[in-house]
Amino acid sequence: MMTEQFAPPDLLAALTLLDSVRMLEHTHQLCAPVFAGRRVGTQGHTEATDFLIEHWKSLGWETTTQAFPLSAPVLEQAAPLLLEQVTAKGEILRTFVQRTEYCEHPRSAFQPDIVEGSVVRFSEEGALDRYQGAWVALDAVPQGTAFTTLADELAHQGAIGLLTPLYATADGYLVKRIIAGTPVALPVLSVRADLHVDLTGTRIHARVPVYAHQAQGGNVLAHRPGTDEHLASSPLILGAHYDGVGDDVEGPRLPGATDNAAGVAVLLELARVITQARLQFRRPLLFVAFDAEEVGVQGSSVLATQLKAQGSTPLMLNLDGAACLNDAVWIEPGSQTEPLLQPLDQAGRWLDIPLIVGNIASDQRPFVQAGFPAVGVSVGAAQLHTPGDAIERVQPEALRIAATLLLTALWQLAA
Known part of the structure; x- marks a missing residue:
């Protein structure tokens, strides 16, 4: 723990x-459950947004939202998926089990009705009518327009659907994918690879009621002014994305505990402590719960673009993963990040928290691309985009490490 020899008394307190x-x-x-995995474009996500707004407002922080249309659609389910061998x-x-034995494919055509047929393995040789009324099992998924072309050809030959192989994680889950691609001509289901092989020659019926949905996102911003008016346009931003991939419709829950509910919980606690301790900072503080990180860091891209257009010069720290202890805290530096790295390094030394450079694909990257000093921070996460990312995975000590490291860095950066 930090010693008073090095630490200012107000920070220690x-x-x-x-x-x-x-x-x-x-x-x-x-x-x-009321937040339903916080997938952008859902009622559960709206409930999560309201929860954050109310919390920050209760602390006396100026709280606003930043709405934006998604530039990439999300995959929506109108009803539960179904796959049965008959x-x-x-x-x-x-009856196959969603998320462990089969799942959605992000380029599937919308098929709300049950479609029954035999399963035939795809081959470039053989009679053209062999796919009439059949679900075609592909050994691999062609990329880009090749998949579109193949689906068109098979639909023309009378195929009624496609089955693609997908490998499970070490924990036995099929990762949820929510960025919708351009639909192909046929309904598509992904089946766990070992089961996919065994389906050839059997008969199935399936329902794939999925479609691309153009949703709207919304960042939640909590602002606390600084004491130096010369730094009014140079805020210190602390971000963490609050969106998740969402629960399966009438299927498994995907609560997104480590990715990234725990990170947002750290932001909420830091705001409370800063308020309670009456800490004063020269720089304005801007805490941001980013939206649409799971569909291509869209929320952070919108905010970074806006700040650049306004001529702001922020410093930015982003927390993605505050739930699981690893050997060290990962740090992903961008360009010109020495003003951020030095306080983080000093905080790590004071607190005896080891830091290492790591790969963190998250919301700091649009700020780096916009030319702002920005650093990603991750204590750790687990079983991303699966039902295994649950509250049981969250370790209180990991939360404490994330919060103490960031508060110590914030104090140095903004005081």
């Missing part, structure tokens, strides 16, 4: 106020 139990509780709240008479032999 603020660090003692950090509460891991409170952060864990906020993480638990963000993972609640006899020639339509009797059910096996």
Whole structure:
């Protein structure tokens, strides 16, 4: 722990106020069923937005939202998926389990009705009518326009759907994909690779009611003014994305606890401690719960573009993963980030928290691309985009490390 020999008394006092139990509780709240995994464009996501607004307002921070249309659509389900193996008479032999045995394909055509047919393995040789009324099992998924062309050809030959192989994670899950691609001509389901092989020669019926949905996103911004008017246009931004990939419709929950409810919980706790300790900063503080990170860091891209157009010169720290302990905290520096790296390094030394350079594909990158000093921070996350990313994975000590490291860095950067 930091010693008084190095640490200013007001910072030491603020660090003692950090509460891991409170952060864990906020993480638990963000993972609640009412928020339904916080996927952009859903009612659960709207509920999560309102929760954050109310929390920051209750602390006295000026809180606003920044709405924006998504530049890439999300994959929407109108009803539950279905995949069953049946006899020639339509009797059910096996009902496959969503998310562990099969899942959505982001380029599927919309098929809300159950379609039944035999499963035929794709081959470039053979009679043209072999696919009539069949689900075609592809050994691999062609890329780009090649997939569109193949689906068109198979649909012309009478195929009724496509089955593609997908490998499960080490924990047995099929990762959820929510960025919708251009739909092909046929409904498509992804099947766990070992099961996909065994389906050839059997009969199935399936329903794939998925479609591309053009949703609207919204960042949540909490602002605290600084004491130096000369730094009014040079805020210190601390960000963490609050969107997730969302629960499956009438299927498994994907609460997104480590990615990134825990990171947002750290922001909420830091705002509380800064308010309670009455810490004064020369720079304005801007805490941002970014939206649409899971569909191509769109929320951070919108804010970075806006700030650049306004002539602002922010410093930016982004927390993505504050839930799982690793050997060291990952840091992804951008260009011209020495003003951020030095305080982070000093905080790590004071607090005895090891830091290493790591790859963090998250919301700091649009700020780097906009020419702003920005650094990504990650303590750790687990089982991303699967039902395994649940509250049980969140470690209070990881939350404490993230919060103490960032508060110590914030104090140096903005005081």
